[in-house]
Amino acid sequence: MKGSKCRCRYATTSQRRVCPRCGKMMKPAEWPDEGKVLTFTRLHAIPAGLKDPYNLALVAIENGPKLICWTSGILNENDSVTIVEQKGNMFCSSRPDQTSELKDPVKA
Numbered sequence: 001m002k003g004s005k006c007r008c009r010y011a012t013t014s015q016r017r018v019c020p021r022c023g024k025m026m027k028p029a030e031w032p033d034e035g036k037v038l039t040f041t042r043l044h045a046i047p048a049g050l051k052d053p054y055n056l057a058l059v060a061i062e063n064g065p066k067l068i069c070w071t072s073g074i075l076n077e078n079d080s081v082t083i084v085e086q087k088g089n090m091f092c093s094s095r096p097d098q099t100s101e102l103k104d105p106v107k108a
């Protein structure tokens with residue numbers, strides 16, 4: 001997914017020209033569509049516009065931004081997840097081919 005990054009290490013998935021943290025120009029960046037769960041929150045109310053019960057996870061992309069993602073599943077901290085954007089909302093789901101015990105495969 002596309003985004004922006006700054007020399008001050010601020011990173012975001014939105015296309016920004018000016019860093020909200022330090023005020024310098026940001027550079028375009030391309031983030032991987034996967035990350036790790038930092039925190040997971042079970043919601044007891046269903047957000048408007050969503051028909052299924054959804055939960056919220058804070059997901060960190062490696063060397064990239066942290067994202068608030070909706071998820072229909074139950075996640076644990078450090079789970080590896082795949083992130084998809086739909087209509088401006090981020091959704092994540094756990095990667096089925098992996099248990100939380102395994103390390104990420106080495107990227108080519």
Ligand SMILES: [Zn+2]
Nearest residue numbers: 006008019022
């Ligand atoms: Zn900055």
